[in-house]
Amino acid sequence: MKRKQIGIVLVVLMFWMSFWTSYQNVHAETNQNYANLIFFISFSDTDLAYWDEEAADIDRIYNTTETYTALSVADYFELASCGKLQLTNIMPQFITDSSGNLGIVPITLPNTTDYYESATDDYALLRDVVGCVNASDELVSQLTGELDYNRDGYIDNVTFVVASPMVDRDSQFFSHKASGAGYGLAIGGKTLNVYNVMNYGTLSNATGGAGLVAHEFIHGLGPLDTYRVCNDMAAGCGEGPVGCWDVMAETCAFVQYPLAYTRKELGWITIPEVTE
Numbered sequence: 001m002k003r004k005q006i007g008i009v010l011v012v013l014m015f016w017m018s019f020w021t022s023y024q025n026v027h028a029e030t031n032q033n034y035a036n037l038i039f040f041i042s043f044s045d046t047d048l049a050y051w052d053e054e055a056a057d058i059d060r061i062y063n064t065t066e067t068y069t070a071l072s073v074a075d076y077f078e079l080a081s082c083g084k085l086q087l088t089n090i091m092p093q094f095i096t097d098s099s100g101n102l103g104i105v106p107i108t109l110p111n112t113t114d115y116y117e118s119a120t121d122d123y124a125l126l127r128d129v130v131g132c133v134n135a136s137d138e139l140v141s142q143l144t145g146e147l148d149y150n151r152d153g154y155i156d157n158v159t160f161v162v163a164s165p166m167v168d169r170d171s172q173f174f175s176h177k178a179s180g181a182g183y184g185l186a187i188g189g190k191t192l193n194v195y196n197v198m199n200y201g202t203l204s205n206a207t208g209g210a211g212l213v214a215h216e217f218i219h220g221l222g223p224l225d226t227y228r229v230c231n232d233m234a235a236g237c238g239e240g241p242v243g244c245w246d247v248m249a250e251t252c253a254f255v256q257y258p259l260a261y262t263r264k265e266l267g268w269i270t271i272p273e274v275t276e
Contacts, residue, residue, distance in 0.1 A: 031083075033149040035156040036217065037090045037187070038062070039129055042106040043113040046163045054200070055094060055102035058161075061203065061210050062089045071255050073213045080214075080257050081268040087217075092142040106163070107132045113164065117173050122160075122197060123183055125172070129160060130185045130192065143188040154181065154193035157220050159213075165201035169229075173199040175212055177219035194220040209253030223248055223262050 040058075042050060060066055065075045077085045095103045109116070109128045116125045133139050147155045164173045181193040196216040202208040219225075226249040230237045242249045246259045263269045 032081075033086045033088065033146070035088050035090055035145070035147045035149060036062075036159055037092075037143075037147060037155055037157070038159040038161060039133065040091075040093050040104050040106045040161050040163075041125075041129055042108045042163045043116065044108070044110060045112045046106075046108070050163045051104040051106050054204070055104045057204060058091075058104070059094075059102055061213060062091075070253060071210055073210045073217070076210055076214050076255050077217075080263065081266070084268050088145070090143070090145060090147070092139050116162075117164065117167070117171055119172050122172065122178060122180070122195075125160065125162075125197070126180055126183060126185055126192065126195070130187055133187055140188045143190075147190050152193075153191060155187065155190045156194070157217060158187070158192055158195040159198060159216075160195065161198045161200055161203065164199035166205060167199055167201070171199075173197065175199060175202055175208075175216055177216045196220070207252055209251075209255075211247055211251035211253060211255040214255055215247050215251045218248060218258060218262075221266060223258065223266070225249070226259070 040051060060070070060072060062073045065072045071079070074087050074089060077087045093105050093107070095105055097103060107129055109125075109132065111124075111128070116128075119125070149156055162173055164171075167173045175196070175198045177194065177196050179193055180195050181191070183192065185192045196213075196219075198212070198216070203212055226242050226246050227240050228237070240249055242259065244250050244256060246262070247256050248258055248262065250256075257263065258266075260269065260271060264271050
């Protein structure tokens with residue numbers, strides 16, 4: 001092999017070593033079950049009818065695949081993990097009327113949208129949601145299923161879907177994953193740690209859907225973003241290393257897989273070694 005080719009190979013190897021050693025908590029087990037506890041949140045200034053027509057769409061995004069090109073989140077992880085990750089979405093605010101139609105009874109927080117959106121962190125939002133849940137015997141009584149499959153002492157994942165239009169990155173409602181163990185909050189006696197905040201404006205948009213949910217949930221398993229955040233005026237800002245080939249780089253309602261290397265690191269697949 002020529003010296004230049006060796007140099008290129010070494011650079012590529014150094015990049016991947018740097019990328020993967022930055023992982024904090026990649027789970028490389030097999031046949032995992034995960035609980036995703038989901039709450040729908042309104043604010044003191046939210047339109048009372050905000051969630052009235054949204055339950056069916058949310059159920060489709062999270063639980064029910066209508067067509068092969070519109071996978072639900074649950075079916076997406078079943079396929080992407082080759083059956084090694086089973087995701088159970090728990091929605092204690094869902095109701096069914098006498099005609100079998102789904103509805104949502106939101107948690108309405110005591111302060112305005114701006115109060116929570118302009119905060120410097122998620123603590124006020126999480127504190128008030130958890131307080132409302134624990135004060136509701138009806139909600140707590142529905143949390144009878146498994147919430148901590150991996151037995152680490154925390155709820156596997158909690159998702160807070162807020163009544164909000166699409167927002168910019170500087171908004172506290174910009175969809176994200178975070179860790180809340182330091183907040184010392186517990187839901188029905190179970191401690192909160194890994195959580196996602198979703199704004200429904202993005203979730204219901206063509207760029208959101210199951211792809212956005214999957215992207216944020218995968219962060220809780222360890223993988224990082226593979227898109228670039230840069231100044232729009234910078235040269236090459238619109239370019240990305242992997243683009244549409246990775247759900248951690250771009251999201252949409254028609255969900256692509258994570259990179260094969262990511263799936264291997266998560267223990268979902270093996271990649272045969274090329275020996276000749």
